Amino acid sequence: xxxxxxxxxxxxxxxxxxxxxxxxxxxxxxxxxxxxxxxxxxxxxxxxxxxxxxxxxxxxxxxxxxxxxxxxxxxxxxxxxxxxxxxxxxxxxxxxxxxxxxxxxxxxxxxxxx
Amino acid sequence: xxxxxxxxxxxxxxxxxxxxxxxxxxxxxxxxxxxxxxxxxxxxxxxxxxxxxxxxxxxxxxxxxxxxxxxxxxxxxxxxxxxxxxxxxxxxxxxxxxxxxxxxxxxxxxxxx
Numbered sequence: 001x002x003x004x005x006x007x008x009x010x011x012x013x014x015x016x017x018x019x020x021x022x023x024x025x026x027x028x029x030x031x032x033x034x035x036x037x038x039x040x041x042x043x044x045x046x047x048x049x050x051x052x053x054x055x056x057x058x059x060x061x062x063x064x065x066x067x068x069x070x071x072x073x074x075x076x077x078x079x080x081x082x083x084x085x086x087x088x089x090x091x092x093x094x095x096x097x098x099x100x101x102x103x104x105x106x107x108x109x110x111x112x113x114x
Numbered sequence: 115x116x117x118x119x120x121x122x123x124x125x126x127x128x129x130x131x132x133x134x135x136x137x138x139x140x141x142x143x144x145x146x147x148x149x150x151x152x153x154x155x156x157x158x159x160x161x162x163x164x165x166x167x168x169x170x171x172x173x174x175x176x177x178x179x180x181x182x183x184x185x186x187x188x189x190x191x192x193x194x195x196x197x198x199x200x201x202x203x204x205x206x207x208x209x210x211x212x213x214x215x216x217x218x219x220x221x222x223x224x225x226x227x
């Protein structure tokens with residue numbers, strides 16, 4: 001079955017620690033995205049990548065970093081510089097960075113900072 | 115730049131009643147419009163999308179939406195809702211030449227028996 005997987009589903013972190021969220025897709029999609037979701041605020045774009053070895057900042061990139069070494073993988077690191085990291089994180093992909101293509105979403109990772 | 119406003123943060127309705135979730139957008143260029151549904155603690159699933167052509171778009175689970183260019187709206191409707199429709203619904207817009215999808219704040223649909 002093709003799809004997007006995110007792991008882990010739940011993640012707990014102590015303040016001051018970096019943590020990496022995994023996102024893998026086997027849909028052969030070129031473009032991948034990371035969103036942050038907070039109650040009542042919809043989805044906000046953190047980073048996106050339209051091709052391997054290239055990525056762009058979204059609206060709230062501060063305190064986050066990404067890499068795109070493989071087409072299938074787009075991991076997100078939440079650094080200690082992110083002051084309020086507790087949130088639900090969603091990864092998505094699309095066949096290409098074209099505007100009329102649907103974005104397919106993973107099941108999400110809920111990060112809680114203790 | 116594009117923006118999306120979902121006019122209701124919460125919509126409670128009774129089972130088998132009709133429902134309309136409202137979405138307005140702002141853009142200086144032509145747009146592509148999407149509605150997504152999110153069940154609790156899950157990712158988003160596409161309900162329907164408007165790219166071009168007929169302004170009435172039919173999606174999954176009996177939902178439909180109508181693109182109204184003059185009113186810059188893309189309201190989502192269902193003639194008879196079920197308990198299983200309880201979820202959060204997101205409207206999103208992609209402007210021609212843009213590089214990202216812009217989401218509204220979401221509308222939480224609650225179905226009461």
